[in-house]
Amino acid sequence: MTDTTVAIREARATDAAGMARVHVQSWRSTYPGLIPAQFLINLSEPPAAQRWAAIAEMRGPGQGAFVAVDVGGLIAAPDTIVGIASFGTRRVAVQGHAGEFHALYLLDDAKGYGIGRRLMAAMADRFLTAGIRSAAVWCLRDNPSRWFYERLGGIKVAERPIRFANTDLVEIAYGWRDLTPLARLSAGPEVR
Ligand SMILES: CC(C)(COP(=O)(O)OP(=O)(O)OC[C@H]1O[C@@H](n2cnc3c(N)ncnc32)[C@H](O)[C@@H]1OP(=O)(O)O)[C@@H](O)C(=O)NCCC(=O)NCCS
Secondary structure (H helix, E strand, O other), X not given: OOOOOEEEEEOOHHHHHHHHHHHHHHHHHHXXXXXXXXXXXXOOHHHHHHHHHHHHHOOEOOEEEEEXXXXXXXXXXXXXXXXXXXXXXXXXXXXXXXXXXXXEEEOHHHOOOOHHHHHHHHHHHHHHHOOOOOEEXXXXXXXXXXXXXXXXXXXXXXXXXXXXXXXXXXXXXXXXXXXXXXXXXOOOOOOO
């Protein structure tokens, strides 16, 4: 199967429930063994939806959110949101990188079809349009998805200890000093 039935478009506040579903399912699939189970059990879609509604409304030059929608219904029911991504200015500064990829999460069934790459390309394209030429992403060092960022040309540029959910963790940052090749990975998002 190809990913041709999946559309990438800007998120809207009305997408919030679908975005929260992806967020919670992806955290519960990605972080067992990394983040305490009780934290993952306690995740709840309604408060996550409130946060995603606010993020979707904070659209502006160099910040916003995208959703991947399974228009054709080959991965999930037709028009299901199967992937989410958000980006903006730096929450934690990484020297030489102006933008930050804040979040990127897919449903398990949506992995492996190039949707993550298209979402990264869509965000990179928006950064470049806003005159932001470089960006970084923070990722847990023990998250196997970190290799996805390396595959897309990210270079490890920083590492830091963090305390999250009463647990000591290590995050690493991958950076793209020039977002142009990343933005070119996809022909561009289908924006509706
Ligand atoms: C990371 C994630 C977004 C990747 O999305 P995806 O749609 O499955 O990835 P793509 O199909 O676009 O893959 C693009 C390339 O990266 C490679 N890749 C993807 N995930 C990989 C991984 N975990 N390890 C190594 N390579 C990986 C693919 O093989 C592909 O390579 P190719 O160009 O040779 O074909 C997805 O796996 C995910 O949601 N992970 C869980 C959430 C998460 O950890 N997010 C990051 C938080 S910092």
